[in-house]
Amino acid sequence: MxxxxxxxxxxxxxxxxxxxxxxxxxxxxxxxxxxxxxxxVRSPDEVARALAATPAPSGPTSTPSSGRPASPGAITGRPVTGSPDPGGGSAHGPRQLLSIPGGTVVAECDGRVVWLASWTPAQGYRVGEVERGPDDDAEVTFHGSGERIEVEVECVAGRPVPTWKKSKA
Structure with a gap:
């Protein structure tokens, strides 16, 4: 054995x-x-040259939870100018990435009229109601962690400005 x-x-x-x-x-x-x-490791100049030589994507690069294509600004975190509107129109002003409790919103202004290009919930949140615009204000609600965050975006001096309030879900 x-x-x-x-x-x-x-x-x-x-x-x-x-x-x-x-x-x-x-x-x-x-x-x-x-x-x-x-x-x-590349220098900033080499990166800039490589990016300039790369053709722009022909279509949107991601889809937020809304099911609509995200703007390039939603992915890069930078304002994007002159990008086509995912809805089929044309962009009027620079897109601005707005970081908000519960998520991020990419918005643009045309005078006092605001339009939400995209919105992405933070981890642990989901998107509720959305009023995309164009209008004098646009709204999106993020739900998560037992709270509700209502975000309103308005145009002030031609730039998107967010305000929000938290409440219990």
Missing amino acids: RRRTGFAVAGWLLAALAATGTGLAAVQVIGAGLTGPAGE
């Missing part, structure tokens, strides 16, 4: 060593692509 147990332990050790050796050999064959650096 002891001999059988000894053979079982020895067999298990040999199998474990073989599996470990095979795994290490596979990683060695794959090379630096798996374990090496992710890429080279």
Whole structure:
């Protein structure tokens, strides 16, 4: 009986060593692509040139929870000017990314008229009601963590300005 147990332990050790050796050999064959650096470090000038040489995407790059395409500003976190309106019209002013408790909103103004280009809930939140505009104010409600955050965006001096209030859900 002891001999059988000894053979079982020895067999298990040999199998474990073989599996470990095979795994290490596979990683060695794959090379630096798996374990090496992710890429080279580039200067800001090199990044700017690479971005300028890259063609713009022909369509939207993501879809917020509303089911409507997000603007590039929603992805990059920067104001976007001259981007086409996902609804089919044209953008009137620079899009502004607004960070709000419960999520983010990308809005743009045309004088005193505001329009929500996109909205994205923060982790743990979801989108409730939306009044996209164009109108003198646009609204979106985020629900989560036992609270409700009502966001209203208006145009002040041609720029989107958010106000919000929290309440219990």
